Amino acid sequence: MGLLDDRQIDYYNSKDQRKIPKQNWIKEKMQEDYWEKGTQSRKSKEQWFNWRHGCEVEQDGDEVKFSKGISEYGFDGEDLMFFDIKESQWVATVDAALPTKRKWDNVPILNQYTKGYLEKECLDWLNKFREYADEDLRNSSLPDVHLFGKKTSDDRSKMKLTCMATGFFPKDVQLTIMKNQKHLPDDEIESTGVRPNHDGSYQMRKSVEIKEEEKAEYDCSVQHRNLRQPILIKGGELCPFRGGGVSEWQQWKSV
Incomplete structure (x- = not known):
């Protein structure tokens, strides 16, 4: 081939x-x-x-x-x-x-x-x-970026916030989760690494756990050579543990 x-x-x-x-x-x-x-x-x-x-x-x-x-x-x-x-x-x-x-x-x-x-x-x-x-x-190969959160199954006082970029090619990508506009260090983030999709494009996910008592603004930034400027998804202040038992928060943006 x-x-x-x-x-x-x-x-x-x-x-x-x-x-x-x-x-x-x-x-x-x-x-x-x-x-x-x-x-x-x-x-x-x-x-x-x-x-x-x-x-x-x-x-x-x-x-x-x-x-x-x-x-x-x-x-x-x-x-x-x-x-x-x-x-x-x-x-x-x-x-x-x-x-x-x-x-x-x-x-x-x-x-x-x-x-x-x-x-x-x-x-x-x-x-x-x-x-x-x-x-x-x-x-045809620009990143489609999603930011979503869900309570963890083993500890309901925590939420896992995940940023996902998918559908991009080539596979070189920079995906960053930011807390209060500052990049989180790698040792605080769980990453899947870059993985192939069935159509020849690639995807990547990075996640961070958020505690119930924490108040912070979380954003997701993705840079790729096919983008004229980075994609920034603003999560704002996430409070998934309040508001009538809502257990999930989700936001997404397609490019």
Whole structure:
């Protein structure tokens, strides 16, 4: 399969024996010969070891820099060998891979090609795909943010306040719960971490317990690269333990 920022964009398997798009934008942008060449390439590699290659970039403002190149092989459930891009040579992780390592390292042009592909051609594809996907991601993958509270089952004098962001992509997100306009430290917050949704987007929840006698204003802030400005949901002063036995408080905002 092909992945862009952890989202599957295409796949190939031995049953269909075709390279198949998984996102509308790549299906629309790439010509038929791209899929034909990709099909032939993956069909030939089907007879090889298990194989993975790719590249990563770092973004500093508007500048994008090469960060990491990956070209590695496995066999029968074990790592076999990988390409050391700094040394421009293959590294065998098991003895069985040593003959292949020596054979490939004895063809300098092959290692030069592998290094050049990872640092240049792979980077070109990555930037092209990111450009094609950007508009699609901005339009369809903004966070939907909810703030809600419920009395805890083991101690009815406490309430768990939860902030949830869902439906966002890529998965990098900053979700903060604030008490009286100050960020709560991580050791006071319970977090699920970033988790995948069924549609390829992501979600994250953070929660904090509130005591019955406490009076404070709690807010939820979410920052994501597809947002022009952070989403702020103001919870105000929460008093879920009063007012005719009301046991739950909830507020939400869809973007």
